[in-house]
Amino acid sequence: MGACFGTAVSAVWAVLDWRSVLYTEWTWMGACVICIALVGMVTGFAVPVRRKDLAASVDRRGDLQDRLTTAIERDSSQDTFDAALQEDAARSLDRLVPREVFPIRFGRWHLATLILALMAASVFLLGNSPVVLSEENRRLREELKKQGQAVERVTKQQFETPDAKREMSAEEKRLADEMRKYYRDLEKAHLSQEEAMQRSNELGEKADQLAKQAAQAVQQSLQQAQSARASMEKATLDANGLGNVSPQMAGMPESEREEKMAQAKAEARSIQKQLGELKRRLDEINKKLANPNLSGSERKKLEDERRDVEKQIADLKERAKANLDEQKALELSKAAQEVFRKMMEDPLYKKLLEIEKKLAQDAKSAAKSGQPKMTDEERKRLKEELEQLAQQLKDPKAMKEYLEALLKAAEEAKRMGRGVGIGLTLNHLGFMQAPPGPGGPGGGNWVGNVGQVYKLDKPTESKGKTSTSVVSGEVRQGSGPQAFVEIKAPSFVGSRSGIPYQNVLPSYERKAESALERQQIPKEHQKRVKEYFDSLTGVKKE
């Protein structure tokens, strides 16, 4: 019965596999049958058989004329015939051969098991066997399977490691589930190429989106880390009585400080000199004012002049004070720099700065181009290093905050790496490796960075409202196959901009010209850029 139920489950599974609802393999179906059969066997052994039933069955099978049933019922009675009955039943039982009483025979359950097994196998073969396919379809199917294996490999790498399972967010889990469904669809070749490519695009977009979100999170974490580091540096200065020194000044190079000190001293001398001159002039004015023969207008003029000089003297004194403070600060910054130098000599701090720098570069690169600088392995190592550092850390609160922020950034970076990894894989799948067909109208959308182009005969209809446009271009240089499909729709259905291109064209054109001016575009391509914008505006520019 267990085997029968097992094959029934397998048959249902095979149907679900055929309908692309729940995939299976031979091994899984076989394991299902064996497991349920074992459960049935164990249950069979575990469920007690009532003596009465067993006796009735043996009576029936061994033609004992109900001797056992009666004897078992009356095993404690002592009426006239009971002793003889027990003896008769025992003798009759002794004459039986158990193998003949309960022979292994092909019964209804066996037949049902066989039929269900055949059904399961047939349905499974119907959905999976390439025998019934044409040569071309078989080859396409093989290609899809290969793509599926590639997606499976990267999905497992990215999502099925113990670390990834522990760290994955809800969005990542959803993406992982979709990826699994996708690679199984591919491996089972239950998708057409168009569907496979569209799914690839959708999943790639989701992965990119995840990577971008993660990159933003990395940057936020890094900002927190920087803020924590600044607090930590300020705390260090406070601890050394250098609370007035800003961390920026403390980080000033020696030569710059000397230069600034010399400037300050020169300025101080200049101020002293100016002060002396102003004081002499003030004395002269005071002497002139002491003359009683001065007219009213002359006296007034001298008094105005004296006020002006006094104000200049006051300003100069202020400047002298500031200059003195600056000189003192520069003196203190030297001490602060010494403190920082000692702090920088701490290998732990040095390491943390190094990690921060790497993470910042990685996040910047990922956010900008979608391609991080570090590999997954490097990110993993980085996180491990941070965790080791965290164990060594017995420093103040600020240092701990800094480290925690870096750790968080490292985790986000790993997440970003997963998204980027998936996105890259999906974009590099290289669909449609079929022989070149007759093709439809020229042009189409690129899918993947491949080097050999095949175009599907059948264009894919989409829901876009725009008409088909022709985009001219050249095949990208490089090895490897390339493929594209013509989609009669906007390039990015569902995420397209609603702004008419005429509105944005001037801005983009300016940016392109600016780039050309800054010579960011190689010379050999500058002409092509100009031609492109000219073709859009319809104006020939020189």
Next chain:
Amino acid sequence: MPEQPEATWFRDTFDRVRTEVQKVIVGQHDIVESVLVGMAANGHILLEGMPGLGKTLLVRSLAKSLSLDFSRIQFTPDMMPADVTGTNVLGEGRMFEFRKGPVFANIVLADEINRATPKTQSAMLEAMQERSVTVGGKRHDLHEPFLVMATQNPVEQEGTYPLPEAQLDRFFFKLLVPYPTKDELREVVLRTTGSAEQEPRPVASREDVLQMRAIVREVPIAEAVLEYGLSMIVATHPDGSGASPAATRYCRFGSSPRGAQSLVTAGKVHALLAGRFNVSKDDLRKVLKPVLRHRILLNFEAEADGMTPDKVLDQVISFVDERDRDPIKI
């Protein structure tokens, strides 16, 4: 097979009586055995068959081999109950004294019982059930063992009064006496037309019969076997929840509880004869027809379809057997 003194004695006695009876009765082995089973089970037998098939001879031979009193009552339409039970007559001392009728014997052959009026039939049937007769307000017990063997002619004739169902129910078995085969007929002719006639010897006594009846009651029956037997009885009830389709379609009335009692008792005798100490389902199957064929009343549809009680009972057995499944499915 283990030896058990009572069972062995039972079988031996049964065989001895059978052998003696078969010395006179040619063939009819099943009928002879069934009559003996009824005797051992303390039940009355209704024999149905054409005249001249040896019914009277069978009963007489049985009485002789058992050393029992035998009387024969030839029922006729003008027969009165007193002709069966006996009557009070004025004696020499001017006192009424009871003169016993033919029913006061151990084995009574009620020949052509369906020729008597219902009044006389019921007097006979009362004696069968109560094992006593009441005359003039006084009860007279019959001698044990008391065994009535009634015969009736299956052919509908004028001046017959078919036995009502309630009275038929009092018969333990109804046996259909078949015609003898050609070989059996030859043997009958040779035996009865030659010079030497075989006479059965008495090989058992009145006490032996009573002892046999006591032994039969000791045979155990398992719950499952009893359940099986009762299922067969219930399957004859056309309106019951366990009715078989055949009973629902063809029966007006099913078996009474007496049918169940008779079935089990007859099964016990068969078990002992088979050398077993328990009743089996096979035993019940074997005795089902003689026990129930006169206890089920068929309807008009059965007659129209040519169904007989035996055919209906065959279907009842099949119906119950289908439901009696092996509890272990391997």
